[in-house]
Amino acid sequence: MKLLEMKHVGKSFGELEVLKDISMEVEEGEVVAIIGPSGSGKSTLLRCATLLETMDKGVLKYCGEAATDNAEREATHYVSRQQLAQLKNNFGLVFQNFNLFPHYSVLKNVTDAPIHVQKRDRDEVYKEARELLRKVGLAEKENSYPGQLSGGQQQRVAIARALAMNPKMLFFDEPTSALDPEITAGILKVLRELAQEKMTMVIVTHEIAFARKVADRVIFMDSGVIVEQGKPEDVIDNPDNERTKAFLQKLS
Numbered sequence: 001m002k003l004l005e006m007k008h009v010g011k012s013f014g015e016l017e018v019l020k021d022i023s024m025e026v027e028e029g030e031v032v033a034i035i036g037p038s039g040s041g042k043s044t045l046l047r048c049a050t051l052l053e054t055m056d057k058g059v060l061k062y063c064g065e066a067a068t069d070n071a072e073r074e075a076t077h078y079v080s081r082q083q084l085a086q087l088k089n090n091f092g093l094v095f096q097n098f099n100l101f102p103h104y105s106v107l108k109n110v111t112d113a114p115i116h117v118q119k120r121d122r123d124e125v126y127k128e129a130r131e132l133l134r135k136v137g138l139a140e141k142e143n144s145y146p147g148q149l150s151g152g153q154q155q156r157v158a159i160a161r162a163l164a165m166n167p168k169m170l171f172f173d174e175p176t177s178a179l180d181p182e183i184t185a186g187i188l189k190v191l192r193e194l195a196q197e198k199m200t201m202v203i204v205t206h207e208i209a210f211a212r213k214v215a216d217r218v219i220f221m222d223s224g225v226i227v228e229q230g231k232p233e234d235v236i237d238n239p240d241n242e243r244t245k246a247f248l249q250k251l252s
């Protein structure tokens with residue numbers, strides 16, 4: 001099943017056309033890595049895919065259902081705000097800078113949305129949250145505050161928080177780029193384990209070796225377009241496009 005479909009998506013900020021006719025699909029269980037130079041539109045693409053940003057053009061679907069809230073644009077794909085709020089439960093987003101609530105404990109960061117947004121049973125949510133914190137190696141930190149944790153630990157909390165919503169898929173926007181290399185390895189390990197458990201993920205990353213190993217598909221973006229996509233061994237080891245080659249050469 002296709003969990004995510006984007007068709008002919010366009011987005012501009014003023015005169016600047018940031019996404020140009022982007023079409024992509026993500027199958028259930030798939031891990032997709034998005035690579036590309038800074039400013040190429042990767043974060044904007046994730047923000048459109050997760051409804052943090054409204055698209056100017058195109059269609060977005062989750063699990064075959066339209067998730068476009070602009071009636072004027074695509075009358076046939078209109079959904080209500082209420083339906084949209086439901087659709088948002090399908091995915092989680094993990095940011096580069098963790099975005100934790102600084103005045104909430106670790107446990108409250110993880111449990112708050114499941115309890116107050118999803119209205120789930122409190123005891124059950126706490127039980128699951130503690131399991132998730134154990135899974136990301138933070139069982140001992142549930143009463144700490146974000147400011148008392150290292151960057152890597154904060155990112156683990158952010159991952160646990162996203163997982164606590166029981167999403168069908170997770171989006172990551174450069175989850176390790178604010179971290180030191182040795183800390184990065186630990187976060188990539190968590191992502192690798194999620195991939196092994198068949199969590200559907202879209203990961204924007206500069207970690208090319210990680211993308212090669214873990215992703216089922218790699219998308220190379222440049223200047224608002226998908227320049228090339230395919231199996232990691234094709235896109236990373238044998239790129240067709242000159243722009244992809246130049247980008248990868250600069251990284252190595």
Ligand code: ADP
Nearest residue numbers: 013016018036037038039040041042043044045
């Ligand atoms: P990437 O994540 O690949 O580095 P972004 O999606 O963050 O790229 O940005 C793509 C382009 O859009 C950049 O030129 C950036 O400055 C611009 N941009 C992003 N967000 C905004 C915004 N809210 N307002 C104006 N310009 C923006």
Ligand code: MG
Nearest residue numbers: 042043044173
């Ligand atoms: Mg970005």
